[in-house]
Every structure is written in structure tokens, then in C-alpha cells.
Amino acid sequence: MPRRTVFLSGPAGSGKTTVLRLSHAEKLAVWGRTAAIDCDQLFLMVDPHWDLPYDDARTALVLRQCVQLAETFFGADYENVLIAGNAIHDAVDLNPVLPDLLRLSRVFHLSLDPSEEAVLRRTAADPDRSPAHLMNDLRLLRTKRSPWSVPLDNSALSPLETLQKIAHLIRSGAGEIHGPLPDS
Template sequence: MPRTIFLSGPAGSGKTSILRLSHDEKLAIWGRTAAIDTDQLFLMVDPHWDLPYDDARTALVLRQCVSLAESFFGADYENVLIAGNSIHDAIDLNPVIPDLLRLGRVFHLSLDPTEEAVLRRTSADPDRSPAHLINDLHNLRAKRSPWSAPVDNSSLSPLQTLQQIARVVEAGEGELREPLPDQAAGERSTN
């Protein structure tokens, strides 16, 4: 049965590195696996990240993810990874979960590396503020819901992280079978 895997995590957690693994690497670990980077979809309408957070834009991006996932499954892909910073709350995910469940199984995982791992991974990028990265890590960790399966990838390469994600999903952890319980009022995701 096809699987959609939402992969959340703070900046510097390794989401993009996992998505950029080669087709052959993904195939060897987990079968035909497509990758959708929500940042790339957001950049289509906000190429400089100038706009403030907007529910309607997030909903548009997630609707596009559903359409892409349906296309990949129609082309015999077994797994679709959807990764991004803004896919960790029920308010944003609930509108698309029923449509994805009609396509197959749905999972939510959160990458949860240590502060040291995030800083190590981003040390060569002068545009990333260490203080901002650590703040993002703590904010997302505090917002992580019990329905999301955590994956500590602090000491794992992107390939090893994908292997761990496959094990977690195969074990049924983080599976979403229906829309999620609402979070506390006022909690909002940010790009």
C-alpha cells in the first residue's frame, strides 16, 4: 500500500539532505521513493521569504503536495516523503489527511537532533544564525505532538537517517489513521 510520510524538523535537522539522496539510494533502502520539499513550493510564490506566515498559502502548498503524491503513486512509487518546517501542526495537516488516506497509509515523523548536531551541520553556512537555529530546534521540540514519531538523527548520515525512517514506518510508529486532534488555540507554524 502506498505511504505518505510527513517529515518535520527544525532548520539544520537534515530534511533536505534526506530528500536529495539519489533515486538509487532511496530505491535500495525503501523501494521507489519520491521526495517533495515544501520549501520549493513556498518559493514559487515567495522567492525571498518576504511574506509573513499565511494559512491560505500553507493550505495551497499542502494541496499541491497531495496532487504530487497522487501523481507519484499513479506512477508506481511506493513512498512519498513530504518534508518541511511548516508541517507539524494539526491545523495545517488536517485538511489534507483525508485525501492522503484515500491514497494509502500516512505517517508523521519529526527529526530531533541535538543542538550540537544542528550546529555542526550548518557550520559552513554563514547565513544561518546559531542562536536562531537553536531557538528553532527548541520551539519545534516543544510543539511536537504525541502523534509524531521522533527520530534522533544526531549521529546518523542522511542515508542512515532514511534507513531509520523506514524502520520507524515499518514498525507503524507515527501512523495517522484519521484527522488529528486540535492543538491548543494560538499555536501556529512558521516558515
């Protein structure tokens, strides 16, 4: 069985974390042994209150940790590693880690792209989520989406259906990365 690393990007409220939090049994039934790495959890290790401004060096550190975790999971016979986060949509950030990941596995990139209504519906119960900020984030990431990332509108999909769709797209080869990404 081939090993696969899937970068899953998307704005806040798009469902990345919810997909990562599906049970082991659900992931196993859909796609085989699948580990999940949430980049936000790694960022929180150094900036627990999100006080620091964006920093390329910190992003590079987090992505390097993702590679090391992926290598550990593959060494423990996991077939798939999902790496999700807001900061994994840029070739400048991903290119330094791609050679190591490509040595370990096939690599793919997908971007969750739900409707504005779906994002607002999913985050309505969270008082810490500003609707204006969420919409700005959604629009910004849409303008930054690269042609090498496969968009996935998961507005009407449950988290499990989203994982099923991701698995289907990856099995078909959609979003596969074979080498350095062009800057867009």
C-alpha cells in the same frame, strides 16, 4: 506493496532536505521507489526571498500541492512519498489534506530531532544560518511537537542511515495516522 506518505518535519538544520536529496538508487535500495517533495521549494514559488509573513492560506496552498504531487507519484507506481518541511507539524494545517492522502496511501508523521550540537555542526559552513535563530527554531519546534509525531534523534546518523531508520519505523507502524489529528 502498500503505498505510504511520510510527513517529515523538523527544525532548520535537522537533515530533512539532505534526506530528500539522497539519490534515487539509495532510496530504492533502502525502501523501494520513493519520491521526495520539499515543501520549502513550493513556498519559494510564491515567496522566493522569504519576505512574506507566515500565512495559513499559503501553507494550505502548499500542502494541497503536496497532495496533488503525491497522487501523481502514486499514479506512476511510486511506493513511498516523503513530504518534508518546517510547516507540517500542526494538526490545523494537516487535517484538511489528510482525507485525500488517506484515500491514496497509509500516512505517517515523523519529526527529526537532532541535538543542538548536531544542528550547529551541520550548518556551520552556511553563513546565512544564524546560530541563535537555529536554536530558537529547534526549541520552538520541540515545544510544538505533537504526541502523534514520532521523534527521531538523527544526531549521529548519516542521511542514508536516517532514511534507513525512517523506513524501519514506518514498516513497524510508528507514527501512523488513521484520521483527523487532535489539536495539541
